[in-house]
Amino acid sequence: MKTPAALQPLIDDGVIDEVIRSLKSGKEATVYLVRSGVHTRCAKVYRDMAQRSFQKRARYQEGRKVRGSRQARAIAKSTRFGRREQEAAWKNAEVDALYKLVAAGVRVPKPYGYFNGTLIMELVTDAAGHPAPRLGEVDLSAEAAREYHHFLIRQIVRMLSIGLIHGDLSEFNVLVGTEGLVIIDLPQAVNAAGNNGAFAMLERDVNNIRGTLGRFAPQLLETEFAREMWAQFEQGELTADSKLTGAFARDETLVNPDTVLLAVQDAREEALQRELGRES
Numbered sequence: 381m382k383t384p385a386a387l388q389p390l391i392d393d394g395v396i397d398e399v400i401r402s403l404k405s406g407k408e409a410t411v412y413l414v415r416s417g418v419h420t421r422c423a424k425v426y427r428d429m430a431q432r433s434f435q436k437r438a439r440y441q442e443g444r445k446v447r448g449s450r451q452a453r454a455i456a457k458s459t460r461f462g463r464r465e466q467e468a469a470w471k472n473a474e475v476d477a478l479y480k481l482v483a484a485g486v487r488v489p490k491p492y493g494y495f496n497g498t499l500i501m502e503l504v505t506d507a508a509g510h511p512a513p514r515l516g517e518v519d520l521s522a523e524a525a526r527e528y529h530h531f532l533i534r535q536i537v538r539m540l541s542i543g544l545i546h547g548d549l550s551e552f553n554v555l556v557g558t559e560g561l562v563i564i565d566l567p568q569a570v571n572a573a574g575n576n577g578a579f580a581m582l583e584r585d586v587n588n589i590r591g592t593l594g595r596f597a598p599q600l601l602e603t604e605f606a607r608e609m610w611a612q613f614e615q616g617e618l619t620a621d622s623k624l625t626g627a628f629a630r631d632e633t634l635v636n637p638d639t640v641l642l643a644v645q646d647a648r649e650e651a652l653q654r655e656l657g658r659e660s
Contacts, residue, residue: 386425387412390495396423403511408567413503413511421492424499426471426567470567475499477544477569484542485620486535488563504557504564515561515592516551525596531561532589533605536582538620540613545570545578549585551592572613579610604628 383391383399390396400413403422414423478491478501490502504512520528532554539546546553546566553565572578586606594601603626611628612618 384410384412384425386496386498387414387423390423390498390500393495395493395495395500396421399423408565414500416492416500420503422489422501422503424501426497426499428467471497473569474565474567477566480542480544481539481566484538486538486563487561488566504555504562506556507558512555512557512562514552515554515556518556520593520596522597525593526600528561529589529593529597529600532563532593533586533624535561535563536586536589536605537609537618537622537624540572540582540609541618541620541622543572545572545575545582546585547581550588554589579606582606582610602626 381399381401387396387399391398396414396416398415400415400420402410403413404411407427409424409426412423412425414421472494475491475494478488478499481488482490489504492500492502494500506512515528536546536549546563547568547570548565549563553563555562555564570578570581572582575581583606586609590600590603590605605624605626605628608624608626608628609618609622612622
């Protein structure tokens with residue numbers, strides 16, 4: 381295929397040798413299959429987003445550290461420089477999160493470097509060597525669904541134990557590889573301690589996974605892992621190996637408006653994703 385303009389400098393510099401084909405195109409980035417020596421990898425080219433997207437991103441970026449006071453002031457005032465800095469911070473967030481999560485033992489694609497808006501990372505494959513399917517694209521036995529649920533809950537706990545929340549976890553960004561499940565797409569990773577909406581996003585992540593796998597193993601729908609792990613996190617007791625039961629007394633008298641809003645937004649996004657999937 382014709383080499384995309386964003387990837388030509390990486391070929392010129394010897395970072396990659398060839399662009400094989402486009403793998404996935406979304407609103408945030410386009411992912412390409414590329415060859416680097418004898419290895420096939422992914423090159424994620426981030427899009428430059430319009431100003432209108434920043435308001436939506438703000439709820440995820442709350443609590444993230446900014447390089448300096450000048451950048452923080454510019455972002456707060458939404459100056460041209462501030463928008464560029466916010467754009468750069470959004471793109472860098474996934475790279476930073478991937479390196480932290482790999483070091484913490486979370487199963488995410490291994491990053492191989494970030495070059496001027498392009499992330500080079502591991503290609504997750506199926507048994508035939510093809511790009512792995514997403515969790516929402518496979519049928520499961522009840523036993524497999526329970527195993528996948530257990531694994532993903534442990535991954536969410538491991539993430540939260542180092543202060544991170546995926547923020548958009550669903551059947552669309554979990555890959556089913558030959559060596560197990562791999563969590564992808566983390567530009568919106570949330571600072572658990574510094575974001576006022578952190579619990580709502582955590583609960584949405586956990587409940588999305590519960591709903592997806594509960595279609596195959598209905599008993600999973602009765603679990604309440606989000607509240608249990610959050611309670612331990614707030615008390616400073618959560619570790620990567622914390623034991624959870626999935627049973628937690630829900631206070632039905634309290635309604636978290638952030639959780640309700642996120643649930644509505646998530647339902648709309650999932651409906652759109654499914655509609656796009658039918659058209660493709």
